[in-house]
Amino acid sequence: FNLYAYEPTDWIGGWTLLYWGWWLSWSPFVGLFIARISRGRTIREFVCGVLFVPAGFTLLWMTVFGDSAIHMILNDGVKELAAVVSEDSSLALFAFLEHFPFSSVVSLIAVLMVVVFFVTSADSGALVVDMLASSGQGHSPLWQRIFWSVSIGAVAIALLLANGLKALQTATIASALPFAAILLISIWGLFKALSLDATRRGLRNQALPGPRHGRDPHGGWQRRLRSIAMMPRRAHVTRFIAEVVKPACDEVAVELRKQGYDVNVGERDDGRVTLELSHAGEGRFLYEVRPRAFNTPSFVMRDTEDGGDARKYFRAEVHLREGGQDYDIMGWSRDDVIGDILDQYERHLHYLHVVS
Secondary structure: OOOOOOOOOOHHHHHHHHHHHHHHHHHHHHHHHHHHHOOOOOHHHHHHHHHHHHHHHHHHHHHHHHHHHHHHHHOOOOHHHHHHHHHOHHHHHHHHHOOOOOHHHHHHHHHHHHHHHHHHHHHHHHHHHHHHHOOOOOOOOHHHHHHHHHHHHHHHHHHHHHHHHHHHHHHHHHHHHHHHHHHHHHHHHHHHHHHHHHHHHHHHHHHOOOOOOOOOOOOHHHHHHHHHHOOOOHHHHHHHHHHHHHHHHHHHHHHHHHOOOEEEEEEOOOOOEEEEEEOOOOOOEEEEEEEEEEEOOHHHOOOOOOOHHHHEEEEEEEEEOOEEEEEEOOOOOHHHHHHHHHHHHHHHHHHHHHHO
């Protein structure tokens, strides 16, 4: 690659600043949007996707289209392409595609891709702005989302009509400066949140829930072995949650209400049961048991040709406010479920004590 860094041209400086400003101004919106649609992903997966996918696409675009255009100008004698780029860079892509077979079809596809790019970018930006304007609420009024979408489109159209692509680039660079300060604050908040999460995980890992050897006094070890070896269906797990976990949560909630706490126990259509206890500030405690599907291992694969749930088994997994805990309470007695709730609540109180 020859960047012509020492030539009397402002290309490298202008486009370097543009790319810096572009990523800085877009990162809060695109980052929040991707984070919202990436629930359940790890931080490693999120970072790899955000860093490598855009950088890889940019490298591929610059390599394939840029090198092809340079080859056409230097070796194939297509001098008019360089003239078009100098006069109006927004037309360069279509002037480049005119030299391809089926140029009209390829240009139409390019127009559709540009439209999709602008629509999806505006949609994600409007979604994030609407979310920020709604204080993070999941559902905002339809008119509010329409308002932000129209506003973003109107600003983009005004900038394009004012001075074309140059005005849009200037606005992007200018808006990046305040976002740079916001990003520094966000980085500090990220490290603080990760530190609190590490503290919470460290406290939780001091004593992870293990097998309860005495939880089945009536069936003996044979019944316990059957409980371990079985691959429950969805109906078994949802019935267990409804008949054992829900009453256990209700009993804990009744006792906590006697002590003056605000406690709610709720059920959802997917079978999960949630116990939520409100403290002042950020101390909300959440204990949830939900059915979670897994592919049945090959060594116990059922003799069936059916798809869907027929080839899956389910676990009654515990979820706290910070996410899934990766252990199964299927087959536990009501008293053991109550004991697990109290254990997790005790860890939660200890965490609040440590970070306060």
